[in-house]
Amino acid sequence: MRTPFVVPALAVLAVAGCAVDTASPVRAAERFHAAIAGRQEESACAMLARRTADKLPAPGQTCADALREAKLGPGGQPTSVSVWGDEAQVRLAGDTLFLRRFSDGWRVRAAGCRPVPDLPYECEVED
Amino acid sequence: MVAAVRRLKDNALSLMFLIMFVLSVCGQAVAGLLDYNDRQVAAGAEPVSLPDYVASSSFTVDVAENWQSEYLQFFLFIMMTVWLVQRGSPESKEPGEEGAESDEQQRVGRYAESSSPAWARAGGLRLWVLSNSLGLVMGAVFLLSWLAQSVAGQAAYNAGRLSDLRDPVSWSAYVTSPEFWNRSLQNWQSELLAVLSMVVLSIYLRQRGSPESKPVGAPHASTGVEG
Numbered sequence: 001m002r003t004p005f006v007v008p009a010l011a012v013l014a015v016a017g018c019a020v021d022t023a024s025p026v027r028a029a030e031r032f033h034a035a036i037a038g039r040q041e042e043s044a045c046a047m048l049a050r051r052t053a054d055k056l057p058a059p060g061q062t063c064a065d066a067l068r069e070a071k072l073g074p075g076g077q078p079t080s081v082s083v084w085g086d087e088a089q090v091r092l093a094g095d096t097l098f099l100r101r102f103s104d105g106w107r108v109r110a111a112g113c114r115p116v117p118d119l120p121y122e123c124e125v126e127d
Numbered sequence: 128m129v130a131a132v133r134r135l136k137d138n139a140l141s142l143m144f145l146i147m148f149v150l151s152v153c154g155q156a157v158a159g160l161l162d163y164n165d166r167q168v169a170a171g172a173e174p175v176s177l178p179d180y181v182a183s184s185s186f187t188v189d190v191a192e193n194w195q196s197e198y199l200q201f202f203l204f205i206m207m208t209v210w211l212v213q214r215g216s217p218e219s220k221e222p223g224e225e226g227a228e229s230d231e232q233q234r235v236g237r238y239a240e241s242s243s244p245a246w247a248r249a250g251g252l253r254l255w256v257l258s259n260s261l262g263l264v265m266g267a268v269f270l271l272s273w274l275a276q277s278v279a280g281q282a283a284y285n286a287g288r289l290s291d292l293r294d295p296v297s298w299s300a301y302v303t304s305p306e307f308w309n310r311s312l313q314n315w316q317s318e319l320l321a322v323l324s325m326v327v328l329s330i331y332l333r334q335r336g337s338p339e340s341k342p343v344g345a346p347h348a349s350t351g352v353e354g
Contacts, residue, residue, distance in 0.1 A: 084295055085286035087290050089295065
């Protein structure tokens, strides 16, 4: 009768230890920066999370115009990635991005982010 | 048929708690899912399905933090009542009986009876394991649940931090964080208060027919008497 109580706790640890897919958010971050570097802002806008894409443009402006104006620097090589649940942070050599997993894949929530001690990152593009 | 009914009645207490436990966990899963999805939508994320929610770190940490505190409560109660007494409480031994007691009192070794568990007669390591098995299992489940809370808690906490555009934290940083200790201590204080209430209130209050209470007519000063 004691085993059933122990098994769920062990299962929790086993599940928690499962491998996490870190490649997909990194690819999404790299594709986003590749589109920016190739001046394909409309494609980059299509990779944003809906709330970010909705919030980004000023009145009368398109998402692509707003991304162009944001002047995001080059992304560069990935240096680290953290994935927790449906949230991810991808650090590239030239940028830090926050992504979220949706049913159609990883989308960029925030880009052009700079760390602020003890506070959330300040980002050029965010939701 | 009669044997089946008899079997049900013989195990009614365990079965009733098992049924209530399952219903409560299911209720927690449904209520938790609705709350979680409400927050997901507010944060611009997609709602999740019930299976996905039950497998999530958010549900796991909520379950584990309650489990660890319950098993800690029983572990402490079992172990402390070996050495500490409360005069007048049916949950306590008589004052003067503190300690592990003699082999004769515990009916082990050469004092074991024909119906005693085999390991009560065995001696050595097997006798030690049987003699401490209740505390060992309660303590082990507490530690495993607490560990599960820390692992799932870190995952849920970091998902929240990333959602807030903040850096995730390591496991060692999480287990020293106010979040982890707030989750642990808020459960511990309520469990300890419940035990304190049971030990003290049962000195003066009665519940007729319950083995957790003294007989209604038993004096307040009588200790270790269960009705």
